[in-house]
Amino acid sequence: MSSRQKFIPGVLGGMGPQATVDFMAKLVSQTQAQCDQDHIRILVDHNPGVPNRHEAIAGDGSEVKAALVDMARRMERAGADFLLMVCNTAHAFQEDIRVAVDIPFISIVDEAVSALDTRASHARRIGVMAAEGCLAAGLYQNALEQMGREAVMWSDAELDQFMSIVYQIKAGDAPDQLKLQMEQLAQVLVERGAEALIAGCTEIPLVLGDSDILSVPLLSSTDILVSRTINYALGDIALPIQ
Amino acid sequence: MSSRQKFIPGVLGGMGPQATVDFMAKLVSQTQAQCDQDHIRILVDHNPGVPNRHEAIAGDGSEVKAALVDMARRMERAGADFLLMVCNTAHAFQEDIRVAVDIPFISIVDEAVSALDTRASHARRIGVMAAEGCLAAGLYQNALEQMGREAVMWSDAELDQFMSIVYQIKAGDAPDQLKLQMEQLAQVLVERGAEALIAGCTEIPLVLGDSDILSVPLLSSTDILVSRTINYALGDIALPIQ
Numbered sequence: 001m002s003s004r005q006k007f008i009p010g011v012l013g014g015m016g017p018q019a020t021v022d023f024m025a026k027l028v029s030q031t032q033a034q035c036d037q038d039h040i041r042i043l044v045d046h047n048p049g050v051p052n053r054h055e056a057i058a059g060d061g062s063e064v065k066a067a068l069v070d071m072a073r074r075m076e077r078a079g080a081d082f083l084l085m086v087c088n089t090a091h092a093f094q095e096d097i098r099v100a101v102d103i104p105f106i107s108i109v110d111e112a113v114s115a116l117d118t119r120a121s122h123a124r125r126i127g128v129m130a131a132e133g134c135l136a137a138g139l140y141q142n143a144l145e146q147m148g149r150e151a152v153m154w155s156d157a158e159l160d161q162f163m164s165i166v167y168q169i170k171a172g173d174a175p176d177q178l179k180l181q182m183e184q185l186a187q188v189l190v191e192r193g194a195e196a197l198i199a200g201c202t203e204i205p206l207v208l209g210d211s212d213i214l215s216v217p218l219l220s221s222t223d224i225l226v227s228r229t230i231n232y233a234l235g236d237i238a239l240p241i242q
Numbered sequence: 243m244s245s246r247q248k249f250i251p252g253v254l255g256g257m258g259p260q261a262t263v264d265f266m267a268k269l270v271s272q273t274q275a276q277c278d279q280d281h282i283r284i285l286v287d288h289n290p291g292v293p294n295r296h297e298a299i300a301g302d303g304s305e306v307k308a309a310l311v312d313m314a315r316r317m318e319r320a321g322a323d324f325l326l327m328v329c330n331t332a333h334a335f336q337e338d339i340r341v342a343v344d345i346p347f348i349s350i351v352d353e354a355v356s357a358l359d360t361r362a363s364h365a366r367r368i369g370v371m372a373a374e375g376c377l378a379a380g381l382y383q384n385a386l387e388q389m390g391r392e393a394v395m396w397s398d399a400e401l402d403q404f405m406s407i408v409y410q411i412k413a414g415d416a417p418d419q420l421k422l423q424m425e426q427l428a429q430v431l432v433e434r435g436a437e438a439l440i441a442g443c444t445e446i447p448l449v450l451g452d453s454d455i456l457s458v459p460l461l462s463s464t465d466i467l468v469s470r471t472i473n474y475a476l477g478d479i480a481l482p483i484q
Contacts, residue, residue, distance in 0.1 A: 033414070039290035
């Protein structure tokens with residue numbers, strides 16, 4: 001590990017697999033480095049086999065909880081100093097993870113929402129682009145409300161469209177064909193009054209990185225988690241107390 | 243973990259970081275999958291902080307050995323069933339890894355060389371595109387000789403050019419500008435009599451994937467390791483006995 005790195009992140013990943021690769025690629029490209037040794041060490045449990053999170057949130061979720069706790073403990077055993085998870089929806093089970101380990105857990109939802117303060121400080125109405133289970137668990141709605149902001153949401157039909165795109169991404173369909181559909185679903189929230197958007201699903205940046213047509217800031221939860229992970233690892237910002 | 247997966251690979255990675263991301267991206271894209279749960283679970287110690295391997299091979303290497311053994315033990319502790327390493331040069335220290343753990347270690351060099359049997363069975367003279375420390379340790383030369391094949395090598399000046407490209411890739415320089423130079427270094431080996439080429443450095447596919455100008459097969463050690471990792475994880479081929 002490089003001498004400037006203070007803490008080793010443990011990544012609960014693979015949900016989906018492309019999203020974790022995207023996270024790692026961005027972690028590497030966003031780290032200021034001239035040689036291998038300048039980069040950040042991370043430990044990863046890339047486990048795409050975690051059962052469907054949306055079904056788990058609709059049901060009792062015991063299998064998903066057990067899988068996530070197992071992953072968290074493996075990362076702790078391997079020597080991770082703190083944990084993070086590259087999947088917004090799985091954060092519905094974050095309390096089960098927190099109580100299972102003795103190291104801090106960084107929430108992608110909290111990091112994304114807190115980034116609004118610098119990236120879109122005046123925005124009060126925030127469009128939430130997130131998946132079925134994530135919305136059903138109220139993760140973004142609650143986090144926004146606590147900050148005095150309001151979530152702008154999709155209709156059920158729009159959410160169905162979003163889930164269809166997500167499953168197409170996971171099945172390996174061509175991103176180019178899906179970008180326009182994703183952009184339209186973002187635009188719907190702008191037309192409904194959103195002054196900023198959060199891409200609160202790690203599949204979104206796999207098809208929609210930058211957008212030319214959106215008139216409001218689009219915050220990628222993946223990008224924010226990447227940036228904060230680097231900060232926490234280098235000790236530039238303090239880890240929360242477990 | 244999906245029910246079809248039998249064993250969890252533990253990846254010693256981060257050497258360099260882009261190469262491990264490339265390995266993981268290819269692992270995901272080459273797995274036949276329609277949903278998250280069809281994909282392969284892997285554990286990764288992505289540790290770019292391992293000291294320079296070329297200097298280690300030229301010296302006593304104790305720091306690199308200690309780092310690799312630490313990584314291997316972390317992956318074993320996290321529950322890996324077998325180990326692999328996304329860096330050819332670091333295989334100079336593979337014996338130190340093997341004796342430190344109780345799980346099998348898969349060699350990228352052995353896998354790449356054995357793939358010649360199916361991908362370039364008639365080729366006797368094999369161009370070895372590999373880095374300074376990898377060549378100094380004789381990893382490919384010895385493996386080829388054991389198979390009755392002959393290594394076709396670069397001159398010292400050509401190897402210096404290669405190392406310069408490798409360090410430029412690690413520093414994040416534009417791949418497009420480096421592809422042509424890498425292709426020319428491949429072509430040199432063909433002109434010297436190579437009937438097939440092995441890209442025996444995981445930085446190579448970051449700039450040179452397919453080539454239109456090369457008249458002989460170019461085997462990527464990364465691609466071969468990806469394919470074999472999937473095979474070992476699914477139990478399609480038997481793991482070596484530790």
